[in-house]
Amino acid sequence: MFYRPEDGHGLPHNPFNAVVSPRPIGWIATRGADGSDNLAPYSFFNAVAYVPPQVMFASTSAKEDRDGTKDSVSNIRDTGVFCVNIVEYAMRDVMNVSSGPWPREVDEFAKAGIERADCHTIPCSRVAGAPANLECRLTQIVKLPGEANFVVFGEVVGVHLRDDCIVDGRFDVLRYEPLARLGYRDYARVSELFSLKRPGES
Template sequence: MFHEVGQPHGLPYNPFKSCVIPRPIGWITSVDTQGRVNLAPFSFFNALASEPPLVMISINGRHGGGGPSKDTLANCRETGEFVVNMATYALRDAVSATSGPLPTGESELDAAGLTAEPSQLVAPPRVAESPIHLECRVHQIIDLPSDNPDSRNTMVIGRVVGVHIRDDALTEDGRVDVEKIQPIARLGYQDYATVDRIWQLTRPKGGGDRTAEGR
């Protein structure tokens, strides 16, 4: 099949979100100017570079109506810091709970029964139950095009300034134990996935992402 974007595709659901998969989930803590903590998950999230380490969150939809994702954007604009907490299979129910609407200023951590843990270099706390955290400072906020006049698309680029990895999330040879911690990824629709098989591929010298060779 083929469909031109903006024209009917003839399917029961828009297939686009299931054509770029799997997408990691950025579980983001931020604070407002009063120090109130917000926590929200984002499935439009990824790493952008390694030197320096950069990550991006894309915040979509109605930006003016409150809710955890919109508070995230406001907090990033106002205070310029956020933390990425790894969303794992063991925490899947809490991740889902923190996507729900709460009045601005009410804590999604408290509502989901999570524990706030102080960060080292930024003001937003970490989710203590998560095995990996990336402390970030906002590098740039970019307004993106939107085909819906009632919605906005905004990308927040953060520079990672600190990395926390829980000791039991590492293998004996010092690698992140992905099979153990089981990060969750979005597949579109209401579908998610975890890593259950890891395999390696030797790449040509001098080609591709240097991180593929572990550097």
């Protein structure tokens, strides 16, 4: 099968999301200029640089009560900071609650019953029990083609690692089983690892 996206795919559901998978989930916490907290998951998310450490996430839809985007991007525009919370399999249900199309005044931490804690380097909340939290300062927001497509880049200025996830000096993902997004309504969890050496490595 071959299709041009501009012509449509002819399938019952868009296959693009399923092709580019699995994708890590960035559970983005922001605080509005009015002090209200917001928490929402984004599966267009990844790390993009080591030095300095940087991450990105993309928002691809809009809400009626925001100016052409969603709460996360709007809040980051106002404050210049955000926190990425890493999602573990055990948090799948509360993460899903926070993904709802709630009005801007709804606090997803409270809505989903998620314990929050203060970040150390930025004025923002974080998910207290997450395996890791990345405190970020905005570096740039890039507008992509399409009505509501924005990519947010941030420099990581503070990192929280849950103590039980550090094993023999390494951050051990099997201690919490990362949740990943597949296509459609499908998700996966990382529960098995293997290693490969790059050519030339000893």
